[in-house]
Amino acid sequence: MxxxxxxxxxxxxxxxxxxxxxxxxxxxxxxxxxxxxxxxxxxxxxxxxKVNLVMVPVVVRDAHGDVVGNLTKENFQLFDKGKPQEIARFSVEKTALSANDSGSKPATAPEGGEPAVAAPERFVAFVFDDVHLAPGDLVKVREAADKHIDGLAPSDRVALYSISGEVSQDFTDDRAKLHAALARIRPAVMVRVGAFNDFDQRVLLSLANLKAIVKRMGVAPGQRIVVLVSPGFFTTSPLYIDDIVGIIEQAIRYKVIISSLDARGLYTDPQFSAAPGGRRTLTSMLIASDLMAELASGTGGTLFQNSNGFDEGFRRIAAAPEYLYLLGFSPQNLKSDGSFHALKVSLKNAPGLTSSARRGYYAPKRTDDxxxxxxxxxxxxxxxxxxxxxxxxxxxxxxxxxxxxxxxxxxxxxxxxxxxxxxxxxxxxxxxxxxxxxxxxxxxxxxxxxxxxxxxxxxxxxxxxxxxxxxxxxxxxxxxxxxxxxxxxxxxxxxxxxxxxxxxxxx
Missing domain, CATH: 2.60.40.3880 (Immunoglobulin-like)
Structure with missing residues (x-):
């Protein structure tokens, strides 16, 4: 306090x-x-x-996957539970860093004061899902992360966390500390607690700690990016879905971008797989990645999946998209009942372009505190x-x-x-x-x-x-x-x- x-x-x-x-x-x-x-x-x-202002980050790409940044408010349509909404706030953020794009500037020193210094501009938190990662997958992504850390700019600040909480290296520019923290990440051993089965306990722990990390990112200055390295996990429980939407809400509030790297690498096409149940296995892998896709699309991030090119994957997802549209609207007659509102963003007069955005929000709950x-x-x-x-x-x-x-x-x-x-x-x-x-x-x-x-x-x-x-x-x-x-x-x-x-x- x-x-x-x-x-x-x-x-x-x-x-x-x-x-x-x-x-x-x-x-x-x-x-x-x-x-x-x-x-x-x-x-x-x-x-x-200002709880009635709902912000929706949107990333628009062309047919080649390149980010597009020249659209206007008139190119977007926003729907809340199928009803069109007036876009009350619209902005285009150029998130790529340059000398002129600084969000922090030195404080003005009065006469007799000391000149101030420039603040770090980019804060990246790598979050390894040691709760779900298989040992072989962890080795591969850890090696790629090691290389990526060596290539970061001197002005970058990097933190490294494991979902289990076993490894926690706060923001630093000391590469030796980061490499040492990365080497300590191992598949987590779970101990069953109470009535939770092993699967529920892993999901609960993963979402709770991810939410805490996003909140921690909110205190960082400059550009804020969370890189989630995970094989994904599947959940249909309304409790967990609420948690996922809560993480997205929190990330938007603190202007944190969440990007994800699927650590399983290239998926095997079932038509070439001799393993029994190949199609079922591929389907389950795709479903498991839905959570990572939801976090990325909901916050303006990127999902890298179905590829063994982890070096390229870290390069892509550790950088924010060059352009990010922020749409804001104020729902009319919004009831404070905590209900879920499905959102849809569509483009008009923009042939060949596609958009990704958050898929919903929760109405605020009434509070007397x-x-x-x-x-x-x-x-x-x-x-x-x-x-x-x-x-x-x-x-x-x-x-x-x-x-x-x-x-x-x-x-x-x-x-x-x-x-x-x-x-x-x-x-x-x-x-x-x-x-x-x-x-x-x-x-x-x-x-x-x-x-x-x-x-x-x-x-x-x-x-x-x-x-x-x-x-x-x-x-x-x-x-x-x-x-x-x-x-x-x-x-x-x-x-x-x-x-x-x-x-x-x-x-």
């Missing part, structure tokens, strides 16, 4: 009308007829819920790396070294209040602004976060004096090193949100 710091603010007008807000002990409660212009309170910080809902929404905003500027903010960093091994890092959020909306009450301009500062290490691993809530009740003349805005300062105790910074700012009156990223090096 992030600490929440309530900010007591005192106006100290400096030249230019800029005021620096610092955490202080709350002042004595003033008379009700003359409330302070800035004060503290202990209510739960909350974000406006406002505090938990607020916590989840704040967490999602902090751990996304999307830059949004609905409110005018600037991120600055400074640091002071108190010793060779200790420093204080200041994250300063400058707010241009001229662009904020205020509610007028009792001759005051009211608003509540929530600021969340998150600190990550150089590999994108979350370290800590601090939330500050500033309650504004400004007189007209005070608001006019603050024409150049205010700065809210958050301080972290850190050691020398490279840090990534995430700043999220939200106001309650305008229900607007801004978020930006930065990085700083302390030597």
């Amino acid at each position: 992030m600490p929440v710091c309530r900010v007591a603010c005192f106006l100290a007008f400096a030249a230019g009308g800029c005021c620096l807000l610092r955490a202080q002990t709350a002042p004595q409660t003033p008379p009700a007829q003359n409330p302070p212009e800035m004060a503290t309170h202990d209510e739960q910080a909350s974000f406006k819920s 406002a505090a938990e809902t607020a916590r989840q929404e704040i967490e999602a905003a902090l751990f996304s790396r999307e830059e949004m500027m609905e409110l005018p903010i600037e991120l600055h960093t400074q640091f002071f070294k108190s010793s060779e091994q200790a420093a204080k890092l200041s994250v300063m959020a400058h707010l241009d209040l001229k662009q904020f909306k205020f509610r007028k009450a009792d001759g005051r301009n009211g608003n509540e602004v929530t600021l969340v500062s998150g600190l990550f290490d150089r590999n994108g691993n979350y370290l800590q976060g601090i939330t500050k809530v500033v309650e504004l009740r400004l007189k007209d003349e005070t608001l006019a004096h603050l024409s150049k805005g205010v700065t809210v300062k958050t301080t972290f105790d850190v050691k020398p090193g490279i840090y990534l910074v995430r700043l999220v700012v939200r106001d309650t009156t305008g229900q607007a949100l801004s978020a930006t990223n930065g990085a700083v090096e302390i030597r």
